Amino acid sequence: MDNKQELMDRALELFSQRGYDAVGVREVVEAVGVTKPTLYHYFLSKRGLLDALLRREGGPMLERLLRAATYQGDLVLTLETIAQAYFQFAQENKTFYRMQMAMKFAPPESEANQAIRPFSQEQYEILEQVFTQAAEDHGNLRGRHKRYAAGFLGQINAMIGLYLNDTLELNDELAYLTVHQFLHGIFS
Amino acid sequence: MDNKQELMDRALELFSQRGYDAVGVREVVEAVGVTKPTLYHYFLSKRGLLDALLRREGGPMLERLLRAATYQGDLVLTLETIAQAYFQFAQENKTFYRMQMAMKFAPPESEANQAIRPFSQEQYEILEQVFTQAAEDHGNLRGRHKRYAAGFLGQINAMIGLYLNDTLELNDELAYLTVHQFLHGIFS
DNA sequence: TTGAGTCTATACCGATCGGTATAATTTGTC
């Protein structure tokens, strides 16, 4: 079962660098130093490997996001906590975050996108809930939670994209700036 | 040369639906009703087909963006024009926009991402220039043009993402709202 | 120590991958 984890580790690395479709199972097993039946014993299929990988890496991320996203009457604070959680996770799991982004924007009928969809969907639902609950305190937000959730995550991911490109550092100050800009605009 | 265009048309459709890696040249030529040597006569390689496709579809998009992004002292107006240009182009070229997004977020060592990079880069440069020029009128923007360009495009693409998902309509009102929110925040 | 279950390797499957050598066919020009 050390092989099992190592297969996921290498697959994560390779998928993140070159993409799920472009990486063959042969390459994964050779990088680990085992043979194909080993992989198929643990994961049944290439897709099974991907799903296991998403569960192992995505589960903890959703837990952290959920913990960060409990709205308690202060939207500014909640969004800042969420932004910090995203930034920290992206930094601690750079490789996975890169892969997850690629899969999220992959074509709708691709295996990669179909595999990631539940994971992305849950993120959106958690974020939408924040804006829905906040609308009880800020009436002018009402009915726009989908747009705001997508827009907010778009901002977050734009910053993380720059970080993955070595153009930017992620830290709590940037989280503050991002949230502040989202709430009050770039002119303020 | 009718075959040439039709090969690009079908390739665009297939790449957009299932991804560059997952679609074989065999499938492309069969969809058009020709054989492989025809494709290789026009494009030399699968990658050549992709590059030709990006030039044909991406060129006009960059022209439109460049025209929309001439800053003339009014940042609000310029950003609105840009947002409208993006929205209109995404609506008129839904398939290409989907493909271009997938390639933009594809893994850095994938062929798809390497092919799209100059195209994405030029978009960023055009947007950065807007914010750089606007900083002459709005001093508090200075030194943040990279973040703002990425953030603004992130917002735009978040909205287009919802549109491609059939969750939202793109129109001039949404362009206004998006820009207004970017400039003044969701509270205003 | 035997037997069941887990794990892994050898060796193979048919299908598809991107790409091409060769030649026939079409097209436009003189």
Next chain:
DNA sequence: GACAAATTATACCGATCGGTATAGACTCAA
């Protein structure tokens, strides 16, 4: 109608694709 160039098809290349049948090796409980 002759000829060159552009275009297309037939048939093939070696390599790799995801996946598996079979059989050893290992662990562990009885």
